[in-house]
Amino acid sequence: MYSTLLTLHSYWAFLTLLVLLFASFNAITGYYGNRNFAMGKDLRISLFALIFTHIQILLGLILYFTSPYFAMWSEGGVMANPIARLILVEHPFTNILAVALITIGWSKHKKQEASKAKFGKIALFYTIGLILLLSRIPYSNWLN
Template identity: 55%
Template sequence: MYEVVQFIHSYWAYLVLFMLLIASFNAIIGFVTNKEYGSTNFQIALFTLIVSHIQLLIGIVLYFSAPYFKMWAEEGMGGVMSDSTLRLYNVEHPLMMIIAIALITIGYSKHKKKLTSKPKFKTLAIFYTLALIVVLSRIPWSAWF
């Protein structure tokens, strides 16, 4: 089961990253060019929110089924924190991805309350770009390539 979930999590991450890039650039361009916020912009923001939350659910299943999770019992807190690979997979990656998804969720929720286009784009640009930076900072790049 672990291998299947890991495969899905790894390849779904490409979709999340792609959508987060599209949503961030769309929001930045919309803000800078004073575009009118339309249904396409809403759909991009919503789809980014949906795929990131699906990735979170897949990640939670992966986290508890992964061999790295068992290292908490075997190595203890000190052992996990002293090993950079274990720390990345058991602490840094999950925590930072949860923060990124929280940023996406907050940005999406806040943008819906804005009444005009410029503040909508500004809110999405800030929160989605911050989420993109957080995601890029803690992707285990060695496992991707």
């Protein structure tokens, strides 16, 4: 169960980050290029990024309680150990915050009428979300 979840969470992370990068880039170029926000292409790219990040959070939540790191809460010393603190505190909290911002960006873009405003909301919230996610990935453990 644990190793399957870890593998899923590791590979899904690649897809999530790629789709999110693509959605942010698409929104930034749409904003600065004054493109029309297409309900087919642009809406779908942003929606895919939203769905991928939500699936990743769900996988992460289950992984959290099945990971051997979780036992360190009862052993103590989590905050004094940089890798345990990253995995048990910083990674989950920052990533939940990042996905909350992405979700806010998604709902804010829906309330806008103008294409530029739609792209603007996605560009801002998705890019901040992406930066937050990238800032707290346990890179030293990833696929090692």
